[in-house]
Amino acid sequence: MELTVYLAGQIHDNWRDEVEKKAKEKNLPLTFVAPQTNHDRSDNIGEDILGKQPGNVYKDDAASDINNFRTQVLMQKSDIVIALFGEKYKQWNTAMDASMAIAMNKPTIIVRPESLIHPLKELSNRANVTVETIDQAMDVLSYIFE
Amino acid sequence: MELTVYLAGQIHDNWRDEVEKKAKEKNLPLTFVAPQTNHDRSDNIGEDILGKQPGNVYKDDAASDINNFRTQVLMQKSDIVIALFGEKYKQWNTAMDASMAIAMNKPTIIVRPESLIHPLKELSNRANVTVETIDQAMDVLSYIFE
């Protein structure tokens, strides 16, 4: 049984590569998809495709049209969602992806540092599992195939 | 036609009272519901009902069980969701409520200050309408009844 996993979350380090490498080491039959992880490309995709917009609000809206299109396509094809929250930034995209995944009945794992326990408590409570490290998330994925 | 509006968002000032007062002034046939707005009560509700928990993680999880129960009951009864983001805090509950409302096809208005345009861009893009002030949100509600 092949499963597809959407890796929502911050795009400021290479945690997705780590996930993919560990899945390969464990021989898990998983395919991973994700949002655009090149931050500049993600911010500029609206203007890259549609041309110069009249100000930042419109540039942002054009970019999010296309980022949301991508997320909707990939999340609908996914069987599982992992959402990783880091220490920095507001990360509302991560919160949105995790919340929508839960509302769509996608089994969902949240990865977050101890410092975020309190502000994430209601979202953690709705997700299936909340862990603190990528290794723990990989253990949860492995458990499906035991 | 009576409509019920869920007022998601920060609980650090009395913006909900302002919404209700303005709705009354405009004679809009609206009923408002909301999360627990007493911050301490919201944080302590788990221990208030279930008793002392063995640490903050467990206290938080017990509280969020009950807060999520409340939100699920009230949001399912609502026809419209307004989610207000303030300048401070991570406000992941607000992001979660808005995202779930959108995934449940509840017509949704986001209210946020100009400073939050960029971090909220994907969520704003999925909501029906994004405005900057409560007066603008009230204008959108009024427009239904014109």
Added chain:
Amino acid sequence: MELTVYLAGQIHDNWRDEVEKKAKEKNLPLTFVAPQTNHDRSDNIGEDILGKQPGNVYKDDAASDINNFRTQVLMQKSDIVIALFGEKYKQWNTAMDASMAIAMNKPTIIVRPESLIHPLKELSNRANVTVETIDQAMDVLSYIFE
């Protein structure tokens, strides 16, 4: 049994008043809702609430945010949709409202002149009933209560 009817379609004459008057004459227990029928208000509502936009594309997008919000609220509360197509204009809003109503399993009546039989054939085929006059649509509504 009280029913709510959404009256989609052109806003260039007072056909909705005619529908409401005839329903009253027949004593049908119907409540009617509709899109904004003041054409200028509908086109300007985005700028009226959100302020001046940087060009027509953005003005149109702001208006349609709010018009779509209104339609979504009212159509979700409706038990029946009537969509009236006139001789003029492209009327893509009417086509969109009728199509979405059908996709949402709302029982739907299309009213269209004989001249539009061919271009509307696939949409007519998906609607429950297609008629040519308002009187015929009223007869279909009356038939529910016979």
Added chain:
Amino acid sequence: MELTVYLAGQIHDNWRDEVEKKAKEKNLPLTFVAPQTNHDRSDNIGEDILGKQPGNVYKDDAASDINNFRTQVLMQKSDIVIALFGEKYKQWNTAMDASMAIAMNKPTIIVRPESLIHPLKELSNRANVTVETIDQAMDVLSYIFE
């Protein structure tokens, strides 16, 4: 990840061939499906299969039974919908396909010339992305696989 794309829209030029050719050039793992693009065949399919009908209304209804059957089969198998509007005709089938795709939560791209911005504004607003050229639509599709 293989994706299937439904190409709704006008059937008066070979824009679908252009889409397929460009997808092949970019090596995108996409399969394309579409309505019947032979206009006469599409108009006559009812009589071709069911025999002579007693007038144009009935001929049209018989054809649309079968065209709608085809569309429903193919759109349900699709992951993405692209709807292209041209300058001419009422194109209510295109509007219907795009609207139903959106109501079915299919990620949707609208392609339309600048001249149609105003009449399509509410439908554009509900689609994920609206662009003006096929090249832009291809860029949006490519972005999924970056």
Added chain:
Amino acid sequence: MELTVYLAGQIHDNWRDEVEKKAKEKNLPLTFVAPQTNHDRSDNIGEDILGKQPGNVYKDDAASDINNFRTQVLMQKSDIVIALFGEKYKQWNTAMDASMAIAMNKPTIIVRPESLIHPLKELSNRANVTVETIDQAMDVLSYIFE
């Protein structure tokens, strides 16, 4: 708790009056709705509203447009469906109404004579309850309020 009951089934005797009378005697808080029970009116409703059709197939199709519209409106408003099969006729409308009710998760009671046990066995098996008399169906309805 008021409940609405759709009374599907044959229209060749006044069994619906009997149901309503017995519900009144038992003081059950039930509202009843039903298809058109005037057989000629039901067969002619298409031509009555849309005018003369070019033959019986087209007359039948026009009538069923409007009968199906009526059924869809009333069944969507109902909490319970009772479908009564008599000894005579094919009664495919009754089978269709019962089947669709079950597929829509409407709690469903079938009433049928002993002679129809075998041909109705798969449909009976999917319904919640199958009984042989109206009195038994009334007993099932009463049981809700015990």
Added chain:
Amino acid sequence: MELTVYLAGQIHDNWRDEVEKKAKEKNLPLTFVAPQTNHDRSDNIGEDILGKQPGNVYKDDAASDINNFRTQVLMQKSDIVIALFGEKYKQWNTAMDASMAIAMNKPTIIVRPESLIHPLKELSNRANVTVETIDQAMDVLSYIFE
């Protein structure tokens, strides 16, 4: 694009073989599934598996448990349903399968002789296409792949 077609309907002749043979001749990428076509096996399957039942009602109910299980499995895996009605019998299983397929949004073709136009009119009206011969049904299937 491979499609699966559920062949509902009478099991008194080998029409399903004819469908499969014609699909092969036309090289259509279709897989066919169907109810149990051995009539005795279908009637006895309950007792064959569960043992002797205390009378015909119970024998029938046991058989229909298992027949409905089979139908539910196969219909959920199908993209298209064809329901063929013959001249004889009440064929309520066929009516049930067609009705449930329509309620589940499965694109549906009904095949019925001219003599059944009137009693099947409401069900025909809800199906996508109604034809009189297997060849016509095959033409509709072929049309998907033109």
Added chain:
Amino acid sequence: MELTVYLAGQIHDNWRDEVEKKAKEKNLPLTFVAPQTNHDRSDNIGEDILGKQPGNVYKDDAASDINNFRTQVLMQKSDIVIALFGEKYKQWNTAMDASMAIAMNKPTIIVRPESLIHPLKELSNRANVTVETIDQAMDVLSYIFE
């Protein structure tokens, strides 16, 4: 805002009366519905309505047809489900009602004694809130209206 609460669970003492009395004392705008609480009536309802069955299996199946019909009607009308597990018996009806409520997205509270923590752990984990006493459940209900 009036809410309806389904009280699933054991029928061996009068805990439902206690719930209703406490709701009245707190002036909560709640209506309560429940399964048949007369145990003999619940076991015999099949034979009471349908007559003598040929053995206990058939008597039980007839009773459960009607009990499940009742539960389906009442649970679909409910906004909240409370499921109380006692110390004794297997209580699979309670487990079924709670599980189906959760699968239907009904906000659900489980009440169970400490001794059942381990065997109920997966079901508790899926419910919104698990408590040990009726007073705690009432506190959770009250919290909605604070």
Added chain:
Amino acid sequence: MELTVYLAGQIHDNWRDEVEKKAKEKNLPLTFVAPQTNHDRSDNIGEDILGKQPGNVYKDDAASDINNFRTQVLMQKSDIVIALFGEKYKQWNTAMDASMAIAMNKPTIIVRPESLIHPLKELSNRANVTVETIDQAMDVLSYIFE
């Protein structure tokens, strides 16, 4: 047609191996998935991944997070559910899995000994088929492919 079967139920003997062996002997195109069948691993998985918890309630809750995640992933991928009840224990997980499968419209077979007829009667009644032995369940699975 390949089908996936979720084997819910007790984990105290090797009945799943028996099912798989018999399916292989009959050459049925079935893939089987199941909950964690190592009882200790299932009870300890929360602490195994998340570390020591402050007491049994918390240990159980952590384990059930991960067990429910696994079940949700695998059941969503399954076409059929078989739930086996044994003589011992409360088996509420089995009742929960079967109930949720039924609520999700998964075709469901219950296997239970004669001694459990009465306490399981409502759940049996909602499942498609109830049998007493694994051989009977295999016969039902085989019947799909006859």
